[in-house]
Amino acid sequence: MTEARPVVLVVEDEPEIRRFLHAALGADGYRVVGSATGHRGSIDAATHKPDLAIVDLGLPDFDGIEVIRRIRAWSPMPILVLSARVQERSKIEALDAGADDYVTKPFGIGELLARVRVALRHAFRAGSGEHILRFGGATVDLEKRTARRGDSEVRLTPIEFRLLGCLATHLGMVVTHRQLLTEVWGPSHHQDTHYLRIYMKQLRTKLENDPVRPRHLMTETGVGYRLVADE
Amino acid sequence: MSTRGDWTGYAWAAGATAICTLVGLAMRDRFDLVNVAMVYMLAVVAIALRYSRGPAILTSLLCVAAFDYLFVPPWGAFSIDDVQYLFTFVVMLAVAVVISELVDRVRRHAQAQAALEIEAETERIRSALLASVSHDLRTPLAVLSGASSTLAESGERMSAEERRALATSLFRQSRELSEHVAKVLQMARLETGTIQPERDWATIGEIAATVLDRLAERLSKHRLIVDLPDDLPLVRVDATLIEQALVNLLENAAMHTPAGTVVRLRAQRRGHELLVSVEDFGGGLPEGDGERVFAKFHRHSSEGIGGIGLGLSICRAIVRLHGGLVWAERVPGGGAAFRFTLPIEEAPTVPAESAGD
Numbered sequence: 120m121t122e123a124r125p126v127v128l129v130v131e132d133e134p135e136i137r138r139f140l141h142a143a144l145g146a147d148g149y150r151v152v153g154s155a156t157g158h159r160g161s162i163d164a165a166t167h168k169p170d171l172a173i174v175d176l177g178l179p180d181f182d183g184i185e186v187i188r189r190i191r192a193w194s195p196m197p198i199l200v201l202s203a204r205v206q207e208r209s210k211i212e213a214l215d216a217g218a219d220d221y222v223t224k225p226f227g228i229g230e231l232l233a234r235v236r237v238a239l240r241h242a243f244r245a246g247s248g249e250h251i252l253r254f255g256g257a258t259v260d261l262e263k264r265t266a267r268r269g270d271s272e273v274r275l276t277p278i279e280f281r282l283l284g285c286l287a288t289h290l291g292m293v294v295t296h297r298q299l300l301t302e303v304w305g306p307s308h309h310q311d312t313h314y315l316r317i318y319m320k321q322l323r324t325k326l327e328n329d330p331v332r333p334r335h336l337m338t339e340t341g342v343g344y345r346l347v348a349d350e
Numbered sequence: 351m352s353t354r355g356d357w358t359g360y361a362w363a364a365g366a367t368a369i370c371t372l373v374g375l376a377m378r379d380r381f382d383l384v385n386v387a388m389v390y391m392l393a394v395v396a397i398a399l400r401y402s403r404g405p406a407i408l409t410s411l412l413c414v415a416a417f418d419y420l421f422v423p424p425w426g427a428f429s430i431d432d433v434q435y436l437f438t439f440v441v442m443l444a445v446a447v448v449i450s451e452l453v454d455r456v457r458r459h460a461q462a463q464a465a466l467e468i469e470a471e472t473e474r475i476r477s478a479l480l481a482s483v484s485h486d487l488r489t490p491l492a493v494l495s496g497a498s499s500t501l502a503e504s505g506e507r508m509s510a511e512e513r514r515a516l517a518t519s520l521f522r523q524s525r526e527l528s529e530h531v532a533k534v535l536q537m538a539r540l541e542t543g544t545i546q547p548e549r550d551w552a553t554i555g556e557i558a559a560t561v562l563d564r565l566a567e568r569l570s571k572h573r574l575i576v577d578l579p580d581d582l583p584l585v586r587v588d589a590t591l592i593e594q595a596l597v598n599l600l601e602n603a604a605m606h607t608p609a610g611t612v613v614r615l616r617a618q619r620r621g622h623e624l625l626v627s628v629e630d631f632g633g634g635l636p637e638g639d640g641e642r643v644f645a646k647f648h649r650h651s652s653e654g655i656g657g658i659g660l661g662l663s664i665c666r667a668i669v670r671l672h673g674g675l676v677w678a679e680r681v682p683g684g685g686a687a688f689r690f691t692l693p694i695e696e697a698p699t700v701p702a703e704s705a706g707d
Contacts, residue, residue: 225528313551341590
């Protein structure tokens with residue numbers, strides 16, 4: 120089984136943080152490659168071909184966003200961002216540059232491992248043609264364009280289907296406002312956040328058991344949305 | 351004074367002269383010319399009180415010109431052969447200069463006073479910050495270094511259960527510490543104006559849902575009632591900041607009221623603003639504390655209650671940054687309500703779409 124262990128690349132300049140990531144990821148069954156600089160990280164990504172990369176945004180030589188761009192130039196591997204910055208902007212920039220999800224420092228290891236699992240599962244599942252979505256009491260067939268909640272049929276509008284589809288292609292991971300707006304309404308609408316507010320509310324009313332306390336169509340304040348399906 | 355303020359001053363100089371002229375024309379048949387001059391004098395005084403010297407001098411010039419042209423015979427022409435009207439002009443000019451000089455002096459004095467007060471306040475905050483840092487940060491730090499060194503040095507001689515308990519308390523204390531630090535930093539950034547709100551359309555319902563999610567554990571001992579009407583309008587806010595403000599209010603309620611009591615989160619439209627309230631049914635507010643609770647490092651009761659007394663001041667700073675008001679009041683039946691408002695702007699429309707396939 121040792122050969123089948125997924126490889127995780129950790130690009131992080133703080134040795135203490137690398138150390139505990141190494142320990143925790145190792146204990147969870149991953150093989151870890153650590154890089155202390157962005158330059159080194161970009162090279163390691165190419166030579167080790169990891170299954171997933173964890174990239175810190177505050178690297179000494181160049182911005183973590185640059186590492187993401189370099190990896191994205193040739194690989195679709197899932198990338199998680201570690202952001203210590205309180206400002207949302209760098210996070211969003213990283214996501215728009217191609218990162219798949221983020222964890223804000225300081226974080227508990229449970230949170231990070233859960234994100235790693237979701238991202239790997241997503242990479243594994245991508246292209247599998249899965250088009251039935253189940254969460255809470257809702258079942259949505261994205262291909263046949265039908266939706267049910269419990270026993271009753273729910274009618275979704277074409278835009279609602281598109282929005283749900285866009286979230287579903289990143290199942291479990293965050294999708295930024297810009298990504299959603301561009302994919303669902305087109306590039307000229309990338310700033311029309313109010314569209315999202317209205318349509319997400321509609322989707323929750325139709326699909327969530329308790330729209331006031333949603334469990335699946337989750338808000339990432341200031342960043343975007345996340346669709347969390349059943350385990 | 352800003353350039354824009356100056357221009358308004360000059361505009362008002364002309365405006366005041368025009369108004370006095372109208373009043374003067376109405377008075378002309380029944381009053382002596384002296385009284386008309388008095389009306390003009392009033393304009394000069396008013397402008398000198400409100401604006402700087404420039405507009406005041408302009409007013410006196412315009413007033414004498416208008417007075418001379420329209421009221422002093424021969425009407426409809428300038429004639430300053432009559433020495434007494436030259437005298438009127440000089441008096442008006444003197445009044446303008448004297449009053450604006452006095453006002454200027456008062457203003458400078460007030461500014462100096464305010465600067466002194468700010469300095470005193472800054473000093474008070476600085477010492478409160480030091481006290482807070484030394485107490486609230488030292489305790490978790492002591493736990494961190496104590497528990498972690500215990501684990502490192504004698505972890506092997508402990509049971510798995512003991513080790514886990516120590517590690518869990520390390521995790522909890524470090525979380526707390528990082529939240530304390532985050533609050534101190536955020537307050538500092540709010541104070542220095544480093545935080546520029548990034549406003550975008552948001553719903554208070556969505557923000558509230560995230561807040562309740564974040565606080566699920568800390569609110570678990572209270573009975574939570576959420577009252578958010580379905581038709582609340584969109585607000586243009588920095589959702590991250592408003593989320594923080596709401597977190598702080600709810601945290602504050604949970605911290606200061608006994609387990610098992612009700613905490614209610616409400617939002618309602620009130621004219622052109624959205625009113626958001628966090629109401630609790632705990633001890634209520636100490637007398638006269640409506641404003642003081644928002645002061646930095648203010649603590650409602652002495653020991654045993656966590657938090658560094660920054661939550662409410664951060665909340666106030668955030669709400670003010672959005673042009674809203676924030677206040678606390680007693681709730682009948684012995685509780686406290688913390689409320690804030692957010693201005694409602696007209697939201698852009700979303701193109702309609704019909705359900706179907």
